[in-house]
């Protein structure tokens with residue numbers, strides 16, 4: 501298999517024997533703390549119990565009925581701080597708070613069961629009787645897909661409007677393909693399409709009140725889940741520098757047919773990634789896999805304050821990434837043709853805690869320096885597009901342009917319009933967007949019954 505092929509494929513998951521062996525470790529807890537800890541209510545205690553007693557189809561049903569993106573969540577959920585953190589098989593105690601054993605691999609079992617259903621062409625849902633009510637879903641990321649599927653299961657006619665050429669949101673254009681590949685997404689999409697959900701791609705909702713007008717154009721309710729697709733930048737005027745990428749551009753280029761073009765830019769070069777979160781980790785690991793000469797991670801706080809998961813950070817260090825901590829990027833150095841030559845940085849020290857509870861980095865006067873680099877990838881956060889409030893001018897938003905909703909229903913301030921996913925929470929998780937989609941679908945059904 502070529503390097504490019506390896507990059508584009510996920511590694512294999514568990515097989516049946518491994519999944520059953522793992523399920524056999526379940527202590528069958530009465531209070532099912534793992535299920536309590538799943539944001540989307542995927543009911544891990546139930547599907548693990550069923551697998552343990554060799555009811556494989558029942559286990560698959562439990563997952564898919566409760567989480568239409570059960571496969572994606574099995575692969576992508578940071579389980580060590582969700583369901584697996586609560587697993588009693590860890591035998592946590594006062595003396596051993598880290599646990600005397602390891603948790604059951606809940607995410608891996610979940611992934612296995614969903615893949616097994618595809619291998620066996622197992623059909624979970626009967627096609628429902630079509631109802632007259634029509635719902636528009638804006639955005640085909642996990643939030644939109646989850647809401648659409650929940651409604652379609654009950655026969656509502658759902659149309660998903662998607663700005664990009666293909667559906668999937670971050671699953672299609674964000675997460676690197678060696679963590680979540682196209683084939684896996686295609687299977688998960690087939691399960692949703694089989695429910696009768698209609699997709700209209702290359703159909704961005706835009707312009708003044710574009711989203712609100714859907715209510716006058718034949719739809720009885722609208723679910724807004726456009727995610728966050730504008731990239732924050734340390735210097736917005738630097739956008740057209742040759743060698744500078746936003747994480748959004750870089751990661752989507754790797755997945756939308758421009759792989760070779762990006763590979764050429766990275767291979768053998770010095771690459772600096774700015775940021776300390778999980779998206780920055782995807783950027784650095786992919787640069788290592790694309791055979792960059794040196795990869796630097798630049799972060800203005802300390803190692804312990806990085807928002808990325810501990811295992812992601814350790815993996816990055818193991819891959820040979822150089823962590824340049826306590827450094828704040830200020831500006832780019834370019835030649836007269838606007839090609840990137842370097843990054844101007846200033847060293848920082850940690851001061852008193854800020855609003856986030858973490859110690860605030862402050863620049864150390866006189867400590868500026870220039871780092872030579874061929875490529876910089878900015879991974880400092882995704883934000884709502886500048887013009888997004890125009891699409892729904894009567895929907896209340898906050899100062900970050902995130903939509904305000906009733907957390908119990910996903911209802912916005914405008915009757916008939918609901919919202920969820922990253923456009924409500926800010927950058928969050930696949931499983932949380934799935935949960936929002938489920939919650940809003942239940943509220944939309946209630947709204948349409950009145």
Ligand SMILES: Cc1cc2nc3c(=O)[nH]c(=O)nc-3n(C[C@H](O)[C@H](O)[C@H](O)COP(=O)(O)OP(=O)(O)OC[C@H]3O[C@@H](n4cnc5c(N)ncnc54)[C@H](O)[C@@H]3O)c2cc1C
Pocket residue numbers: 576577578638639640641642643644661662663664667668669670671674675676703704705706725726727728729751778779782882920921922923927928929930931933
């Ligand atoms: C690189 C990256 C890696 C990540 N890795 C993980 C991970 O490993 N695990 C995890 O749990 N979470 C991860 N996340 C976070 C997770 O992907 C998001 O929280 C989740 O995708 C949010 O779902 P969503 O439906 O709100 O939005 P999105 O997935 O962003 O989907 C929104 C969709 O709406 C479309 N859209 C936008 N505007 C319009 C418009 N005007 N009209 C029509 N369509 C529109 C977009 O094109 C997009 O397809 C990652 C995020 C990124 C960026």
Ligand code: SF4
Pocket residue numbers: 537538539540541542543544567573574577579582583584606607610931
């Ligand atoms: S959806 Fe995610 S958090 Fe929930 S049980 Fe599955 S792997 Fe755990």
